């Protein structure tokens with residue numbers, strides 16, 4: 001499955017698959033409610049490996065009664081235990097969870113790559129270490145809420161309903177659960193239907209950590225379960241990460257209910273490369289920006305804005321780089337590009353790419369063999385893209401880069417901001433003053449300079465416009481789970 005330029009021979013690597021023997025998977029998983037795995041009353045479903053479509057396990061589905069039970073367990077735990085514990089004690093649990101994640105890191109990474117299709121070197125070196133970092137970071141805040149610059153008397157909200165997507169299953173779970181617990185809330189969380197596995201192993205970690213029953217409840221199921229959860233009358237907070245369409249529906253249904261809401265939605269980030277940029281680093285940054293995690297990244301640099309006079313050089317070098325990427329078995333330690341998470345997502349990527357060609361853009365895909373089974377899409381670049389093209393406006397959420405050009409910084413800024421989204425952006429230039437001047441005019445929540453896709457628990461993350469509102473990470477992420485929280489610098493400017 002190694003990609004090869006037609007006229008270049010690359011040394012082939014021997015297969016180096018990570019063993020799955022570290023997993024102790026059950027044939028079927030129940031819902032994790034009140035500290036125990038229990039049967040679900042909805043219709044169970046199978047989670048599969050997107051790399052070869054084999055079944056991994058049978059997963060329970062929560063119906064309305066199960067959602068009620070989970071919310072009731074969270075409410076009881078909030079009233080009887082969690083709200084009575086001091087911050088230092090909450091912190092101890094969070095530290096314990098962080099250490100257990102580290103202890104079981106390999107197992108979690110293998111499970112994540114198996115269920116999601118992402119390369120093991122990413123789940124091993126990025127996802128799982130960040131999960132531990134998120135719990136360590138928020139553990140440190142649990143007993144210092146009064147000193148977080150959020151006002152004199154921040155208080156927990158109560159029960160948090162959380163719904164997460166499939167692209168970073170365990171990391172999104174950590175982004176949701178760690179600040180919620182640190183701030184003193186209890187949680188009911190629903191992972192995505194295609195990637196429940198790591199959340200269910202995490203439930204075992206909560207048991208190992210002796211977290212009081214009901215503080216975290218993990219209910220699996222489809223979108224219907226998510227809808228029942230966020231619309232449950234006894235939740236005080238809703239935190240959703242996913243598509244803008246579902247986010248909009250949740251904003252409507254929670255309006256006027258008194259529930260505090262955080263939405264982390266889609267993006268169509270501009271990655272702006274000026275002609276004075278360090279080109280070698282920029283090429284790596286463009287590749288990391290859009291091909292990391294098969295492009296299933298809300299903040300992916302999916303629109304490359306390159307200064308016109310260096311377009312040919314940048315595109316040629318990008319193509320040279322892409323033919324060296326290795327696509328294949330997500331569990332192989334040499335794999336750079338794994339599988340697309342689901343058939344539905346693959347269909348969406350194919351459809352939008354076909355539209356790109358129909359609208360007149362030029363498509364180039366890295367030459368590679370597509371395995372017979374599973375869901376795969378070769379890294380693809382579109383040149384000749386106009387701002388009016390759908391591939392320049394809509395989130396593809398796959399390994400597809402749209403290349404546009406600009407002549408002046410003002411044109412780059414105008415094109416970058418010409419989107420309904422506003423989650424992230426990248427700027428590549430040798431001149432710090434230019435970077436700062438441009439960054440100041442971009443309407444995006446996160447802006448990277450001479451790098452891309454860098455995440456840190458102390459740094460707030462979130463969007464403008466249709467990318468959502470509220471922030472995760474840092475003190476801002478705590479504020480989302482507290483009442484009376486007043487941020488010194490506005491989170492939603």
Ligand code: NAP
Pocket residue numbers: 163164165166167168190191192193194221222223224225226227228230241242243244246247249250263264265266267297298299395397423467468
């Ligand atoms: P999605 O369809 O909105 O699903 C996200 C989650 O919501 C899943 O758990 C899903 O369940 C559930 N869900 C579906 N319909 C629902 C409803 N009516 N009410 C409540 N929950 C519902 O999004 P996706 O396509 O899986 O995920 C990709 C999207 O997430 C992209 O647009 C991406 O940009 C965005 N994203 C944003 C961030 C961020 O931080 N801004 C991070 C990651 C991803 P099922 O899995 O069963 O459908």
Ligand code: MG
Pocket residue numbers: 047048049050114115116194195196
């Ligand atoms: Mg799966």
